[in-house]
Amino acid sequence: MIKKRLTKQDFWVAFVLLLVWASAAWAGAEGDEFQTLYDTVSGWSQGYLGKLIAISSFVTGMAIGIVRQSLMAIAVGVGAGMAVQYTPEIIETMVTAQLF
Numbered sequence: 001m002i003k004k005r006l007t008k009q010d011f012w013v014a015f016v017l018l019l020v021w022a023s024a025a026w027a028g029a030e031g032d033e034f035q036t037l038y039d040t041v042s043g044w045s046q047g048y049l050g051k052l053i054a055i056s057s058f059v060t061g062m063a064i065g066i067v068r069q070s071l072m073a074i075a076v077g078v079g080a081g082m083a084v085q086y087t088p089e090i091i092e093t094m095v096t097a098q099l100f
Contacts, residue, residue: 042088054081
């Protein structure tokens with residue numbers, strides 16, 4: 001078994017990485033440049049595109065369930081539809097939650 005001791009170079013590499021990670025912690029404070037992208041994707045998901053995907057998932061799950069004679073495919077379709085419709089709200093609630 002080979003034992004490796006930490007050298008000064010290993011220490012400095014770890015120190016620099018910690019500094020980089022610490023500065024990355026401030027990266028989530030603003031992000032106005034991504035606001036339009038977030039609004040667009042969230043609007044798609046909760047708008048008519050999201051409803052279309054939800055209905056398509058349900059119909060596809062129902063068709064597969066009829067062919068396989070199993071209700072599990074319908075449940076997966078309903079779950080996928082719910083995920084498309086409600087995930088943006090859940091993420092928004094989790095990210096903007098404030099602890100008192």
